[in-house]
Structures are given as structure tokens and as C-alpha cells.
Amino acid sequence: xxxxxxxxxxxxxxxxxxxxxxxxxxxxxxxxxxxxxxxxxxxxxxxxxxxxxxxxxxxxxxxxxxxxxxxxxxxxxxxxxxxxxxxxxxxxxxxxxxxxxxxxxxxxxxxxxxxxxxxxxxxxxxxxxxxxxxxxxxxxxxxxxxxxxxxxxxxxxxxxxxxxxxxxxx
Numbered sequence: 389x390x391x392x393x394x395x396x397x398x399x400x401x402x403x404x405x406x407x408x409x410x411x412x413x414x415x416x417x418x419x420x421x422x423x424x425x426x427x428x429x430x431x432x433x434x435x436x437x438x439x440x441x442x443x444x445x446x447x448x449x450x451x452x453x454x455x456x457x458x459x460x461x462x463x464x465x466x467x468x469x470x471x472x473x474x475x476x477x478x479x480x481x482x483x484x485x486x487x488x489x490x491x492x493x494x495x496x497x498x499x500x501x502x503x504x505x506x507x508x509x510x511x512x513x514x515x516x517x518x519x520x521x522x523x524x525x526x527x528x529x530x531x532x533x534x535x536x537x538x539x540x541x542x543x544x545x546x547x548x549x550x551x552x553x554x555x556x557x558x
Contacts, residue, residue, distance in 0.1 A: 418449040422497050425453040425464040443491035463490050467497035480505045
């Protein structure tokens with residue numbers, strides 16, 4: 389992409405190149421990831437969502453899954469735990485939480501029994517507020533993947549897609 393004088397290119401690849409960072413492996417490391425299906429609109433920090441008030445988020449990296457379901461229905465809570473320190477392999481657990489209990493379910497993910505997944509989840513970010521590339525390219529990728537998914541997504545769309553039926557490794 390050609391740069392226009394006076395304009396800053398905020399695409400993640402341009403920023404990474406400008407900073408001299410190696411593109412592979414530039415993502416953060418996490419040992420416990422929790423995905424929560426939440427109605428929109430979302431606050432700037434997903435942790436401040438009204439359904440998460442009182443949730444114990446210590447040691448957890450939280451991501452929202454947009455939903456098209458009414459806020460009064462069940463919400464998917466998906467937990468991934470690293471198998472060991474420094475591991476890139478994760479075990480998975482999923483529950484459906486009633487609206488009034490979402491924060492409690494998120495807090496309890498530390499105690500859930502996690503299993504080796506038999507399929508993979510494909511998560512596609514389309515949140516352009518935090519990353520311009522996600523908004524531009526994630527939305528396109530999301531549509532293409534959704535159209536070709538072997539089974540329908542297990543959770544909501546459009547902000548994050550959890551498409552099942554993909555065999556490990558992810």
C-alpha cells in the first residue's frame with residue numbers, strides 16, 4: 389500500500405514493519421483465554437460490559453463474541469487453558485450461561501474440566517476500532533469462511549467467528 393504524504397498508515401503490517409518487529413510471533417502469549425457471547429453495543433473495554441460486572445477476570449484474557457440473539461437468551465462461554473507453562477496447546481471447555489449468570493460462569497472457568505478439542509475453532513476479529521486490519525480484512529475473511537464453513541458457527545457473528553469442524557492443529 390502506497391503511503392500518502394501526511395497520512396499515517398495504521399495497518400498492522402505497516403506498523404510492524406515501521407517498528408522493525410518480526411511479523412511471525414508478534415501476538416501476545418496467554419495461558420487462559422475466555423470467549424463470551426455478549427450482546428452489542430460493547431464498551432471500549434469488553435471487561436466493562438454490563439453482563440460481566442463482578443466477574444473475576446484475574447489470569448484470564450477475555451474476548452467478546454458478538455451475538456445476534458436477544459440479550460435474554462443463553463450466552464456461550466468458551467474457555468481455553470494452556471496445557472502447561474509456555475505451551476501453545478490448549479484444552480477447551482464450553483458452557484451456556486443464562487443472562488443473569490454470565491459473570492459467575494466467567495469467574496468459574498478456572499474450575500471447569502477442560503478437554504482436548506476434537507475440532508478447532510477459527511476466530512476471526514472484525515473489530516475495526518481496535519485494529520484497522522481487523523475491520524477491513526477480518527470482515528471479508530469472516531464472510532468467506534462463514535460461506536464455506538462445514539457446519540454453522542457455534543456462536544454469534546459478526547465480531548468474532550467460532551466456526552467448528554476444523555480438525556486440529558489450528
